[in-house]
Amino acid sequence: MKSTFVFFDLDNTLLDHSSAEKSAQKITHESFPELQQVSLDEWLETYRAINHRLWERYQRDEIDRYELQKTRFSATMKSLNLNPEKSSEIGATYMEFYRTHWQWVTGAKQALTNVSEKYKTGIITNGFKETQQLKIEQLKLKSYCSEFLISEDVGKMKPHPLVFDRATEMAGVPRDQILYVGDSYSSDILGGKNAGWRTAWYNAPAVDQLPENRADITFSRFDDLLDFLDV
Numbered sequence: 001m002k003s004t005f006v007f008f009d010l011d012n013t014l015l016d017h018s019s020a021e022k023s024a025q026k027i028t029h030e031s032f033p034e035l036q037q038v039s040l041d042e043w044l045e046t047y048r049a050i051n052h053r054l055w056e057r058y059q060r061d062e063i064d065r066y067e068l069q070k071t072r073f074s075a076t077m078k079s080l081n082l083n084p085e086k087s088s089e090i091g092a093t094y095m096e097f098y099r100t101h102w103q104w105v106t107g108a109k110q111a112l113t114n115v116s117e118k119y120k121t122g123i124i125t126n127g128f129k130e131t132q133q134l135k136i137e138q139l140k141l142k143s144y145c146s147e148f149l150i151s152e153d154v155g156k157m158k159p160h161p162l163v164f165d166r167a168t169e170m171a172g173v174p175r176d177q178i179l180y181v182g183d184s185y186s187s188d189i190l191g192g193k194n195a196g197w198r199t200a201w202y203n204a205p206a207v208d209q210l211p212e213n214r215a216d217i218t219f220s221r222f223d224d225l226l227d228f229l230d231v
């Protein structure tokens with residue numbers, strides 16, 4: 001069975017979230033002297049670990065997005081023995097810088113262009129609604145894609161089946177004709193497979209090897225995805 005609808009994940013599949021996060025944290029670190037009691041590397045590493053754990057709690061509905069956004073900076077500062085007094089201001093500053101550093105993942109813009117000329121396409125993304133909408137506008141994704149699903153609108157995050165069921169309705173084609181392209185094995189590939197979709201795993205650094213890889217194709221260069229889709 002051939003795919004007729006292709007959904008893409010957004011962060012770290014089309015938009016280089018990790019680089020934007022790193023650049024924004026660098027300027028944030030430079031802007032607040034209280035942060036410079038620790039090195040940028042130490043700050044970034046601690047922030048990423050704490051942010052990751054908070055996202056997992058958000059995914060399990062244990063905290064809401066406001067608590068996530070508030071806590072990730074205060075908890076990072078406390079864990080590094082920094083005074084968290086200005087953590088809200090620092091968090092808001094980071095978000096402003098983050099929004100000015102969004103760029104395409106290498107090869108992704110051309111790939112989306114080619115794929116969208118031959119297939120119906122859409123976006124499924126976890127994340128904060130306003131931020132993800134701004135990303136969609138900034139990358140002009142509406143000129144390529146017809147369907148957009150932000151997990152906050154569903155009330156559940158990938159890999160929850162509700163997200164994939166809603167997206168299946170939006171695509172309006174049988175499940176086995178949908179291909180999902182994403183970088184997260186647990187959220188995108190397993191979520192897609194459990195929904196009866198086909199999946200393409202963008203494993204960029206090609207470092208994650210799994211004993212049982214359920215993706216239909218694993219690629220680290222978008223050219224390989226284009227070959228797979230014959231575009």
Ligand SMILES: [Mg+2]
Pocket residue numbers: 009010011012013182183184
């Ligand atoms: Mg992603």
